[in-house]
Amino acid sequence: MSNPVSFQTVIEYVDALSPEDLDLLFELIRKKRIEQRRQEIASNAAETLAALAAGQAKRGTIADLRADLLVDNENSCLGW
Structure with missing residues (x-):
């Protein structure tokens, strides 16, 4: 990401999402966290x-x- 946005801005964007888009965002975040955790486990x-x-x-x-x-x-x- 070339221009990071503030956390507050992200919250405002999330608040503006439709329920369907919000569900999709939650699913994408969940999958991303699962993949990150898998990579941490593999590294360990x-x-x-x-x-x-x-x-x-x-x-x-x-x-x-x-x-x-x-x-x-x-x-x-x-x-000792």
């Missing part, structure tokens, strides 16, 4: 796989995670 997955490949991440069960968190918490309480 790629970062996680890269960290695993580089040996910078651990794999394990929930029990393993809890044990690691408890050890980290105990160490931080001891000033």
Whole structure:
């Protein structure tokens, strides 16, 4: 978008829409947010796989995670 508009202007435009156009706008925004979230998830997955490949991440069960968190918490309480 070459000329950004203020949020207030957008609200005024939305208020002027017909109910049908408003429904279409809501659907377009919903789909855009879904696609953005998919891209965020894919990016996070790629970062996680890269960290695993580089040996910078651990794999394990929930029990393993809890044990690691408890050890980290105990160490931080001891000033380590």
